[in-house]
Amino acid sequence: MPLYRDEAVVLRTQKLGEADRIVTLLTRRHGRVRAVAKGVRRTGSRFGARVEPFMQVDLQLYEGKALDTVTQAETIAPFGERIASDYGRYTAGTAVLETAERLTAEEREPSLRLYLLVVGALRSLADEAHTPSLVLDAFILRAMAIAGYEPTLDGCSRCGEPGPHRFFTVAAGGVVCPEHRPAGAATVSQPAVGLLGALLEGDWTVADAADARTQREASGLVAAYLQWHLERGLRSLRLVER
Ligand SMILES: [Zn+2]
16 A cells, blocks of 8 residues: 555654655554655645644555655644644643654554544644643543553552542552552542543543642642653643643
């Protein structure tokens, strides 16, 4: 398949030479793909504005040895403008894109569920459906679940002892009972555990009703949980207002 079509969200762009860009894409059917978009930095480029971060595009690509080449790009959803016009949405959106890139360890490994999750998160941000940091936290929890790291929020993650439990540890992957509480485990409030569960399940009635303190507590745990599972910290997460 030297020439192929796919849908994609643009995760990142880098300058290449005088007028080109390398674009990192999360595609619907081909996983994460890096491709060259030629001439896109020239004024009057046919599809320059379409291959920018946050944009959902329909692409035609030519398969190459190291990098593919974008030969056509049509906009499906122009999330970029709406997200970039607000600092809170922009920083949360940037963290969504960076998380998606970091959680796709291998190029060209299809993950339809992650693709749909990214599109859903960007749409929520663009539509101002919920507090941006909540959209980000829901995305991170669900993306981690897809990657096989769903946190345990009811029973103790070591022995299964039914909760509610007051301690949370990233290493054990969720809440733990007093007996299995390691040194340095964070204490967690019941409202924060409830919010994490609501975000994981997509129960927005509960999530939207959480107070600011509970949101901050849950966000701190989500960030710690993600960072623990990624080799290096996520730069963009530090910029998100919580
Ligand atoms: Zn236990």
